[in-house]
Amino acid sequence: xxxxxxxxWERQPDLPADHYVSxxxxxxxxxxxxxxxxxxxxxxxxxxxxxxxSNPGDFRTVNHAEWPLIIHRGMDGVVRAFINACSHRSSLVxxxxxxxxKTLTCFFHLWGFDxxxxxxxxxxxxxxxxCQFVNKDNMGLRAVKCAVKLGMVFVNMDDEAEDFExxxxxxxxxxxxxxxxxxxxxFHLHRVQINGNWKQWHExxxxxxxxxxHVVNRTTSILAPKYHERQWDIHPNGHxxxxxxxxxxxxxxxxxxxxxxxxxxxxxxxxxxxxxFPNTTVIVRGTVIRIDTTxxxxxxxTILEQRGLAVKGENAEDRRVRQQHHNQFWGPLGRNLSExxxxxxxxxxxxxxxxxRWGLFARHEGLKSQDDEIMRAYYRxxxxxxxxxxxDPLAKQPD
Amino acid sequence: xxxKKTIVSVPYERAEVIRTFxxxxxxxxxxxxxxxxxxxxxxxxxxxxxxxxxxLGGEMRWLDHDLKGLKDMVDMIPKHVRxxxxxxxHLSMARIGCxxxxxxxxxxxxxxxxxxxxxxxxxxxxxxYRDRIDFGASHTPRLMQRCVRLDTTHWxxxxxxxx
Numbered sequence: 273x274x275x276x277x278x279x280x281w282e283r284q285p286d287l288p289a290d291h292y293v294s295x296x297x298x299x300x301x302x303x304x305x306x307x308x309x310x311x312x313x314x315x316x317x318x319x320x321x322x323x324x325x326s327n328p329g330d331f332r333t334v335n336h337a338e339w340p341l342i343i344h345r346g347m348d349g350v351v352r353a354f355i356n357a358c359s360h361r362s363s364l365v366x367x368x369x370x371x372x373x374k375t376l377t378c379f380f381h382l383w384g385f386d387x388x389x390x391x392x393x394x395x396x397x398x399x400x401x402x403c404q405f406v407n408k409d410n411m412g413l414r415a416v417k418c419a420v421k422l423g424m425v426f427v428n429m430d431d432e433a434e435d436f437e438x439x440x441x442x443x444x445x446x447x448x449x450x451x452x453x454x455x456x457x458x459f460h461l462h463r464v465q466i467n468g469n470w471k472q473w474h475e476x477x478x479x480x481x482x483x484x485x486h487v488v489n490r491t492t493s494i495l496a497p498k499y500h501e502r503q504w505d506i507h508p509n510g511h512x513x514x515x516x517x518x519x520x521x522x523x524x525x526x527x528x529x530x531x532x533x534x535x536x537x538x539x540x541x542x543x544x545x546x547x548x549f550p551n552t553t554v555i556v557r558g559t560v561i562r563i564d565t566t567x568x569x570x571x572x573x574t575i576l577e578q579r580g581l582a583v584k585g586e587n588a589e590d591r592r593v594r595q596q597h598h599n600q601f602w603g604p605l606g607r608n609l610s611e612x613x614x615x616x617x618x619x620x621x622x623x624x625x626x627x628x629r630w631g632l633f634a635r636h637e638g639l640k641s642q643d644d645e646i647m648r649a650y651y652r653x654x655x656x657x658x659x660x661x662x663x664d665p666l667a668k669q670p671d
Numbered sequence: 672x673x674x675k676k677t678i679v680s681v682p683y684e685r686a687e688v689i690r691t692f693x694x695x696x697x698x699x700x701x702x703x704x705x706x707x708x709x710x711x712x713x714x715x716x717x718x719x720x721x722x723x724x725x726x727l728g729g730e731m732r733w734l735d736h737d738l739k740g741l742k743d744m745v746d747m748i749p750k751h752v753r754x755x756x757x758x759x760x761h762l763s764m765a766r767i768g769c770x771x772x773x774x775x776x777x778x779x780x781x782x783x784x785x786x787x788x789x790x791x792x793x794x795x796x797x798x799x800y801r802d803r804i805d806f807g808a809s810h811t812p813r814l815m816q817r818c819v820r821l822d823t824t825h826w827x828x829x830x831x832x833x834x
Contacts, residue, residue: 324727332726369726460733461726463825487750526743575825595732603733603829605720610829611752617828 282629284663290648291634293662295623298469303658303665304571310657311550312337313429316439318552318565319343321579322423323457325351329372329387333364335567335575336427341416342366343425346387347374353416353427354389360411376413389413422451424554424563443511446544449537450556451581459595460580462604464613468620470551470568471654473576476612477545477553477564478512478650481635481642485615488524488600488607493543496520504639504646510549510653512646519543519557521600524607530558530597533590535583547646549653560598572620578602578609630663681769689767689777689804692812697760697781700833705745708833712738713805713813720834722798722821733821734833741833751831756787758795758832765799773806774815783834785827796823796834 285292297303319334325345332343333356340356342365358365363380366373375392376385384393391411400406417428419436422444426436433439466473476482483489493499502515518541522529530541535556538544544556552565560582567575580598582591601608622628633644633651651662661667681689692711699707712718718741720734736744765778783796803816819834 370728458727459729460731461724461824462722462731464828465825485752487747525747526740592732592735596735599733599735604826605734605830605832605834607747607751607831610754610831613828614752614754 285630285632285634287632287634289661289663290652291632291644293631293633293651294665295626295628295630297654297662297665298472298620298623299571299626300666301571303660304469304568306658306660307568308337310659311654312568314433314657315550316419316426316428316433316436316548317550318424318548318563319353319427320425321456321458321563321581322351322420322425323455323581323584324370325425326457327372329374330370331366331373331376332370333366333368336429337568339429340364341427342376343418343427344373344376344387348387350387351418351420351425352388353418353425354385354413355416357414358383359391359413360394365413383411385413389415422447423456424451439509440511440548441507441509443507443509443513443546443548446513446516447546447554447556450535450544450561451554453536455584456561456581457584458579459582459591460578460598460603462578464576464578464604464609466566466574466576466613466616466620467572468574468616469571470566470574472616472619473564473566473574473612474547474551474553474650475647476616477555478547478646479633479644480514481644482612482615483642486608486611491523492519492521492527495523500637500641502641504641504643506639506646506649510650512547512649514545514641516542516544527600533559533593535559535561547650549650557597557601560594562598562602572624576613681767681775685775685806686767688812689775690764692804693762693764693777693779693800693802696814697762701757701759703748703832705748705833709738709742709745711812711814712741713815714738716741716814717816718819718833719817720819720821722824724824731824734819744831744833748831753831754785754787754828756785758830759784759786760834762800770803775804775806775812777802777804781834793827795827795830796821798822798834 320332320343324332328347330345334341341353342356343353345351356364356366358378360381360383363378365376365378382395386392389412391408419426498517502517505513521527534540541558546554555562563579565577582594599606633647635644637643639645655662716738718736722731724731761782762779765780767777770776779800784792785795786792798821801818804812805815
């Protein structure tokens with residue numbers, strides 16, 4: 273065994289086409305721009321949890337692939353989404369992360385919009401008497417398709433997109449009991465700047481072979497019975513779920529088993545995961561739930577948005593325990609999440625100028641936990657939407 | 672400071688002892704001399720890290736440990752994947768006051784700066800320590816409570832160490 277020379281290093285791996293990707297999918301501006309156009313402007317994307325909009329009039333502003341959106345619970349209780357840009361001069365209408373407003377009023381010239389996005393107020397409208405186009409009927413906000421399932425709010429920028437239910441299929445079935453039978457609320461939200469590509473983060477939630485790199489995952493999961501017996505369920509449209517199993521939390525020094533406060537439908541310490549294309553993952557760890565999603569900023573810059581969910585209205589002691597369980601793995605000072613960011617940054621550092629050429633997804637374990645089929649399925653869907661092969665994305669395209 | 676009404680000024684000499692104590696605690700953390708840090712904690716110490724979320728309109732609790740929890744946390748550090756480089760806590764005193772005869776409250780702002788092995792420095796977090804320090808019968812300061820109130824909620828990868 274010897275090191276390879278440059279031509280061997282550059283050469284496409286002698287593997288089936290879907291068993292490897294080019295590092296260009298993570299670094300190319302051309303690919304990134306196409307992703308924004310063909311994936312983020314076309315696919316359903318998680319933006320916030322319904323509990324962030326508890327009351328009529330509540331709104332959240334979110335960043336969807338660098339498009340500002342406002343998610344608003346109308347006075348009729350319905351959650352709707354709009355581009356957060358005034359019809360007048362395109363100023364942000366809402367400029368705070370959250371708020372409550374019966375009428376959304378732009379702070380620039382005080383135009384107003386109701387909770388269905390209709391323009392209800394044009395300041396000193398008589399100034400437009402000679403330009404009939406500028407009237408309330410024509411000046412509504414740009415509506416964005418919106419769906420709510422199990423408390424998760426999703427948007428789609430494409431007016432012609434398929435409806436959310438058919439897009440997601442039965443990928444969220446495993447979450448129906450833990451997320452759909454007791455009221456939940458977000459108690460934690462922090463962001464991390466990742467110096468890598470948005471897909472790399474999503475890979476950390478699918479490519480579980482990397483769990484060997486986490487001491488906490490090695491001790492509590494990989495060494496636990498049945499870890500390797502779980503099977504991936506590959507869903508249409510790039511989604512995936514994994515069979516549940518019991519995590520042995522007490523295997524990590526100082527931690528205890530999660531033997532109380534178990535969420536509905538779970539056994540003690542049960543772990544579930546659902547990956548939704550293109551970039552959202554829900555992980556259930558017995559007592560607490562994480563939703564993570566990413567905001568692509570540039571090929572090598574991504575904002576990770578990480579939420580923790582617990583039971584709404586529970587007492588302070590139960591909340592303290594759930595917070596502790598959340599933070600042990602996923603908090604900014606926790607044992608797992610920061611390591612994943614370091615892994616992603618390390619891969620991005622090698623890929624940045626093409627020193628790293630390929631990513632291999634060639635593991636076969638009968639669809640068990642560390643089988644790469646979930647990755648291959650994901651990139652087959654990515655390639656479909658992109659019209660580019662993930663292993664040769666910059667190949668000359670037919671005119 | 673939330674306890675403004677109950678805080679009274681402390682003599683200069685005692686304030687100096689507190690300043691020295693807080694700086695020594697920060698130096699131990701910077702040096703990763705966790706044993707020194709833990710030895711200066713009271714057996715009943717409570718260590719919290721909290722941050723306000725503008726997105727949620729509420730406070731988040733990111734760490735909440737007693738002495739055993741802190742010890743377990745630092746004992747596992749060598750086994751974890753971490754950002755390389757050094758961390759340095761830059762402190763500025765905000766207030767020192769007396770809560771009870773032998774119990775002082777010290778509030779410091781801090782900036783946590785990481786310097787990578789390559790020499791690049793990066794601001795990791797900004798926040799405030801609010802410490803309750805007990806002098807007890809021995810007149811030796813002990814950390815009874817530390818609440819780290821973070822302004823920063825947009826993070827670099829994250830840390831495995833106490834702030």
